[in-house]
Structures are given as C-alpha cells and as structure tokens.
Amino acid sequence: MKVLVPVKRVIDFNVKVRVKSDQTGVDLANVKMSMNPFDEIAVEEAVRLKEKGTVSEIVVVSIGPQQASETLRTALAMGADRGILVKSDGEVEPLAVAKILKAIVEEEKPELVITGKQAIDDDSNQTGQMLAALLGWGQGTFAHKLELDSGSAKIEREVDGGLQTVEVKLPAVMTTDLRLNEPRYASLPNIMKAKKKPIAEKTPADYGVDVTPRLKILKVTEPAKRSAGIKVKSVAELVDKLTEAGVI
Amino acid sequence: MASLVLAEHDNKKLSDATAKTVAAASAISTPVHVLVAGQNCGAVADAAAKIKSVEKVLVADDALYAHMVAETMETLILSLADKYDAILAPATTNGKNILPRVAAKLDVPQISEIIKVVSPDIFERPIYAGNAIQTVEAKLPKKIITVRITGFKSPGEGGSAQIEKISPAADPGTAKFVGEALSRSERPELTAAKIVVSGGRGLGSAENFKLIEKVADRLHAAVGASRAAVDAGYVPNDYQVGQTGKVVAPDLYLAVGISGAIQHLAGMKDSKVIAAINKDEEAPIFQVADFGLVADLFQALPELDQELAKRGR
Numbered sequence: 023m024k025v026l027v028p029v030k031r032v033i034d035f036n037v038k039v040r041v042k043s044d045q046t047g048v049d050l051a052n053v054k055m056s057m058n059p060f061d062e063i064a065v066e067e068a069v070r071l072k073e074k075g076t077v078s079e080i081v082v083v084s085i086g087p088q089q090a091s092e093t094l095r096t097a098l099a100m101g102a103d104r105g106i107l108v109k110s111d112g113e114v115e116p117l118a119v120a121k122i123l124k125a126i127v128e129e130e131k132p133e134l135v136i137t138g139k140q141a142i143d144d145d146s147n148q149t150g151q152m153l154a155a156l157l158g159w160g161q162g163t164f165a166h167k168l169e170l171d172s173g174s175a176k177i178e179r180e181v182d183g184g185l186q187t188v189e190v191k192l193p194a195v196m197t198t199d200l201r202l203n204e205p206r207y208a209s210l211p212n213i214m215k216a217k218k219k220p221i222a223e224k225t226p227a228d229y230g231v232d233v234t235p236r237l238k239i240l241k242v243t244e245p246a247k248r249s250a251g252i253k254v255k256s257v258a259e260l261v262d263k264l265t266e267a268g269v270i
Numbered sequence: 271m272a273s274l275v276l277a278e279h280d281n282k283k284l285s286d287a288t289a290k291t292v293a294a295a296s297a298i299s300t301p302v303h304v305l306v307a308g309q310n311c312g313a314v315a316d317a318a319a320k321i322k323s324v325e326k327v328l329v330a331d332d333a334l335y336a337h338m339v340a341e342t343m344e345t346l347i348l349s350l351a352d353k354y355d356a357i358l359a360p361a362t363t364n365g366k367n368i369l370p371r372v373a374a375k376l377d378v379p380q381i382s383e384i385i386k387v388v389s390p391d392i393f394e395r396p397i398y399a400g401n402a403i404q405t406v407e408a409k410l411p412k413k414i415i416t417v418r419i420t421g422f423k424s425p426g427e428g429g430s431a432q433i434e435k436i437s438p439a440a441d442p443g444t445a446k447f448v449g450e451a452l453s454r455s456e457r458p459e460l461t462a463a464k465i466v467v468s469g470g471r472g473l474g475s476a477e478n479f480k481l482i483e484k485v486a487d488r489l490h491a492a493v494g495a496s497r498a499a500v501d502a503g504y505v506p507n508d509y510q511v512g513q514t515g516k517v518v519a520p521d522l523y524l525a526v527g528i529s530g531a532i533q534h535l536a537g538m539k540d541s542k543v544i545a546a547i548n549k550d551e552e553a554p555i556f557q558v559a560d561f562g563l564v565a566d567l568f569q570a571l572p573e574l575d576q577e578l579a580k581r582g583r
Contacts, residue, residue: 038532039401048402060514116370117379140514144397144404146382151340151370160341160444163367166507176448180507181363182461182516183280184452188339190445200497200514201507236379238407240392245403248539251560253551257573260545261581263561269522269543270465270489270583 023170024079025068026132027102028123029061031086031093032143045241057093060138062100063198066205067136067168069101076170079103081130085119087111091221098216099208105221110233118226118233120152125229127157132193134175139164139197150197160190164199272325273299273356276347277306277318278364281336284317286462287360289424291417292321296425297387298413299356301325304431307346309336319431321424327431332438337447338364344371345439351376351412361416361517373414380414381406385421399513399536419461420519420540453506455493460509463492465522468511468538471498472527472548472567479504481571482526488578494518494538496528512537527567530555547571 033039034054042049057065071077082097084090085108094105108122127135140147154161162168162177166185169176170192178187180199208216226233254260264270273295278285288304295302304318307330315329328350334342347357347368357372359365361383373380386394388405393415397404460466467486473479479499486493494516495509511518513536523541528534530546530553538544539558546559547570556562563570 033398035533039398041402048398115379117374117377120374142399142513145399145513146380147366148370148373148380148382151367152374152380155344155371155374158442158444160442161367161371162445163340164363179363181450182508184450184506184508186337186450187448188445189448191443194444199507201501236408236410237381238409240405240407242397243403243405245396245400245539248544248558250557251544251562253556253562253564255563257563257565257570257577260547260561260563261574261577264522264543264545265581267522267543267560270578 023077023134024081024130024132025071025077026081026083026127026130026135027061027064027068027097028083028135028137028149029065029093029097030058030138030141031055031084031090032058032141035059035142041242041244045243047242055089057096058138058141060140060198062205063200063202064136064138065097065100065102066203067198070203071170072101081106081132083108083123083126085110085114085122094221095216096208098219099213100206101212104219106224107221108224108226108229110226112233113235114233115235115237116146116148117152118231119149120156121231122226122229123153124156125231134193135195137197139199150195154195159194161195161197162188162190163197165196165202166199167202168196271299271355272301272303272353273358274350274354275302275304276359276365276368277304277314278360278362279306279308279311279314281308281311282313284314286424287362287419288318289321290419290422291358291360292324293422293425294384294387294415294417295356295358296323298390303328305330305347305350307335307338307343309333315433319433320427320429322426322428324429324431327433328436329433330436330438334438334441338368339445339447340367340371341442341445343368344375345442347372348375349439354412356413356415358415358417361418365416369414369416376412376414378410378412378414380416381408382416383418384415385418399532400539401532418517420517453508457486458490458492460492460494460511460516461518464520465489465491465524466494466518466520467491467524467526468494468496468528469499469504469526470496470528471502473499473504476504481568485571485575485578488575488583496531496534525555525559526571528555529553530558
C-alpha cells in the first residue's frame with residue numbers, strides 16, 4: 023500500500039509569535055521554522071505502518087517556499103521514501119492546497135493520505151476534510167488510533183465527548199490528533215541517508231491550480247493583553263479574593 | 271438571502287453552542303434557519319425553535335444522521351445549500367469535521383473559528399494559538415464559517431420558529447459509525463461551565479486528580495486539564511483545554527499544577543477571572559493569572575476544599 027503524507031513548514035511551536043508593527047502579519051524573519059507537529063505525527067504513523075510491512079512506499083508532499091524542502095528532508099530522515107515540493111512563495115489557502123493534493127493523489131494513487139489535523143500557524147483545520155470531499159473519499163479526522171483491514175480502516179477519533187470510532191472505505195484521508203503516536207527523532211545515519219532520497223520540484227501550475235488567495239487579510243493584530251494580577255499569601259485569601267470578584 | 275446554522279446536539283439535548291452560533295449568523299445574513307440532523311431528535315428541534323431570532327428549524331430525522339458522520343452530513347447540507355448565502359456551525363469537533371467538506375464542494379474557502387463579526391463580509395479569527403488576531407474579508411458567493419462560541423452570547427429564548435421535516439440526502443457509503451466511548455459526567459459541560467477547575471502535570475497521577483474533582487464538585491464546576499495531564503493518561507482526551515483541545519471562557523478558571531504553555535493559554539485566556547496555584551513562582555501561568563498562589567497543590571487543594579466547605583459551599 024502506498025501512503026501520501028502532506029506536511030507543512032510552520033513557525034516552531036516553541037517560538038513566541040510577534041505581530042509585525044505594520045499589521046501585515048507575524049514576523050517570520052530569522053525565526054526557527056519546523057515541521058507542523060501534527061504532520062510529524064502523520065509521518066510517524068506512516069513510517070510505523072511501513073515498519074509493520076503494511077505500507078510499501080511513503081511519499082511526502084509540501085507546498086511552500088524553497089525552504090519547505092528542509093521539512094521534506096526531515097520527513098525523509100524519519101523514514102519516508104521520496105518527496106514532492108510544490109513551490110509557492112505566498113500564502114496558499116487550504117482549499118488551494120486540497121486541490122493541489124487532489125491532483126497529486128490522482129497521479130500517485132495512494133490508498134491512504136495521512137496529514138495533521140491542523141497547522142499551528144493559521145489553525146484552519148480544513149485541508150484533510152477538503153481533500154477527502156474533493157476526492158469523494160471517506161475521512162477519519164482527529165485520529166487517536168488506526169486499524170487497517172483489507173479495503174477499509176477503523177479510525178478511533180478524539181471528539182468533544184470522548185472517543186468515536188468510524189469505519190472508512192479505502193482509499194481514505196486520515197488527519198492526526200496528538201495522541202496517535204509519539205514521533206521519533208531522526209538518527210544521524212538516517213539524516214545522511216535522507217540527503218540521497220529524491221525530491222521532485224513542481225509548481226501549482228503543473229497541477230493546473232490557481233493559488234491566488236480568495237480571502238483578503240485586512241490586518242493582523244495583537245490580542246488584548248492580560249496582565250499579571252496579584253499574588254495571594256494563603257488559600258483563605260484566595261477564597262476571599264474570588265468571593266470579592268463575585269465568581270464563586 | 272438567509273443563513274443556515276448546523277445544530278450541535280446528542281439527539282436528546284441541544285447544545286448551547288447552537289444558540290451562540292445563531293448570534294453570529296444573525297449578524298451575517300437573515301433570516302436564520304437551524305438544521306437539526308439526527309435520529310429521534312424531536313426534542314432538539316423543539317429546543318432550537320425556541321432560540322430567539324430563529325425563523326425556521328429544518329429537521330432531518332434519520333438513522334443516517336444519528337452520529338453526524340461527515341460524509342452523510344456533507345450531502346445533506348449540500349442539498350440545502352442553494353437557499354443560503356451563509357452556512358455556519360459551531361467550531362465543535364462535529365463542525366470542524368463536517369463544514370470543510372461542504373466548503374470544498376461549493377468551491378469556496380472556509381473561514382474557521384471566527385470570534386467576531388465586524389460586518390457581514392469581515393470577520394476576526396485567532397491564529398497562532400491566539401497570539402495574533404486576523405481580520406479577514408470574505409467577499410464570496412457563499413460563506414462557510416465555523417464559530418468559536420466563546421466569542422458570542424446566546425440570544426436567549428423567546429422564539430417560536432416553524433419546524434419543517436426534510437428528507438434525508440443520498441448516503442455516499444464511504445464511512446460509517448462503529449462505536450463510541452463517551453465520558454459520562456454529572457458535572458457541567460466544559461465549554462458551558464461558569465467555573466472550570468483544571469489540573470496539569472503537577473497532579474502526578476490519575477488518582478491525585480480526585481483532589482481536583484473534589485474542589486470542582488464543591489464549586490459545581492467542570493473539570494479541565496492541560497495537554498501534559500492528558501498525554502500522561504491522568505484524564506481522558508475530552509478534558510483537554512488548549513489550542514487543539516477545547517476553548518473555554520468561564521467566569522472563573524482555576525489552574526492547578528499547570529505551568530501555562532502558550533498552547534494551554536490559547537484555550538483559556540479569555541476567562542473572566544483566572545486563578546492559579548503552582549509551586550513554581552516563575553511558572554508562566556502567573557503572568558496571566560488575576561490571583562496567584564505559590565503553594566504545593568497537595569496541601570493547597572485539600573485546604574481549599576475545607577475553606578470552601580467552611581463558607582458553606
């Protein structure tokens with residue numbers, strides 16, 4: 023079985039985000055960038071399936087600037103087989119990403135697409151669902167556990183009330199939640215090996231997709247700041263303060 | 271034209287998230303219709319009809335919709351989409367699961383998790399775990415929107431909308447519900463509670479989490495947790511508050527043994543009052559807490575329980 027794993031290059035999750043003073047966005051200059059953490063979980067899941075012998079090939083895709091090839095190298099070092107970089111310098115909205123991925127799916131014919139449930143930059147949580155809809159496939163979003171059978175997959179999902187299991191026909195799309203697995207760190211020999219793995223370079227035009235944004239970002243601003251309050255000395259004082267504030 | 275709001279419910283009870291989404295819809299396009307899709311969900315439809323400013327409630331009552339599986343919900347909503355220029359759902363796991371499919375099929379981008387309607391075409395939404403707010407203009411033939419409910423107030427009751435039965439749409443047959451393991455609790459729902467008491471890694475075990483639950487029960491509060499506590503298996507996943515878990519904005523958020531990672535703050539920093547108990551006085555949680563107590567939680571929690579009891583709570 024072939025698996026396709028779309029990955030996104032985003033600001034590292036440990037970086038404190040700064041809004042630009044001209045309100046055009048957040049400052050990405052000289053900021054550490056990494057693979058979206060949910061996509062790392064997606065790569066890890068695919069690699070584990072390959073180690074079990076269920077999966078024969080893992081293709082990773084990233085849509086973004088030239089530097090997104092570093093994100094692909096990370097995935098290749100974790101155990102993916104080859105990469106596709108779809109070069110695009112500007113912001114690409116989830117719907118356009120889904121259209122590019124659909125074209126790639128039609129070429130590559132994977133039986134399963136695994137990707138993160140959301141990217142931690144724009145927090146959209148859309149791409150996997152949109153891709154599944156465009157392909158007319160079933161989906162298992164916010165996955166907590168995956169069980170593959172022949173022709174179908176049982177996916178346990180993290181939902182508001184607890185856990186829910188759905189059975190989807192293959193091919194299908196799965197998006198990962200935090201507790202699906204714990205991604206590995208790539209070993210040095212694997213990082214060296216990854217340098218020799220192939221990455222094909224493409225453009226959105228190669229797939230006939232127009233990536234012009236359809237939403238207009240008017241501004242990006244800082245949220246209302248919360249300032250630190252006071253320290254209380256005892257539990258009794260805490261209860262006093264909460265009573266005064268009228269919240270208990 | 272009109273907007274359509276997807277109701278959030280469990281076939282028995284309508285979630286308050288629905289009314290808050292109606293509030294957002296009313297500011298975008300009126301009249302507002304509510305779609306209740308479920309099985310034996312008559313009581314839910316009745317409750318939806320009472321939400322102020324709802325004109326009509328559409329009910330698709332069929333086994334197909336018992337668990338709101340995204341693939342079947344997609345075809346149902348698409349069968350109605352012609353009549354609406356805005357389709358909204360609360361940003362619950364159902365809303366997030368279903369609406370992007372609808373947007374993709376209608377070939378329009380989705381606007382996720384709005385917190386404010388500036389004008390019918392302009393919305394505010396948090397990005398980067400709430401560390402930045404994006405103002406986005408959507409001049410689109412159809413607006414597909416999920417709503418972060420902490421940003422909106424329920425319009426209240428007083429409506430008497432007409433209830434109309436609609437027929438189920440085609441089943442694409444690509445996915446089916448198999449089962450669920452839901453957390454049962456007598457406590458208020460996390461996203462609707464007035465008080466939330468949350469525990470973090472500092473609790474150290476599932477057993478110790480009972481200290482949190484005891485205080486929560488005394489305050490009639492919901493129980494939340496940080497990602498660290500969920501990952502460690504102290505509590506189930508649906509307790510998680512944060513960027514990728516639940517977003518809450520209660521009157522009081524009491525964080526115990528939670529250091530306050532950016533991803534956790536994203537889920538609770540809009541609470542009216544934040545109180546924190548942590549033994550590390552440098553913990554980032556104190557930078558957003560109105561009231562901070564530097565103390566060992568294993569002493570402070572039982573003491574808090576007694577103090578509340580003493581004052582008749």
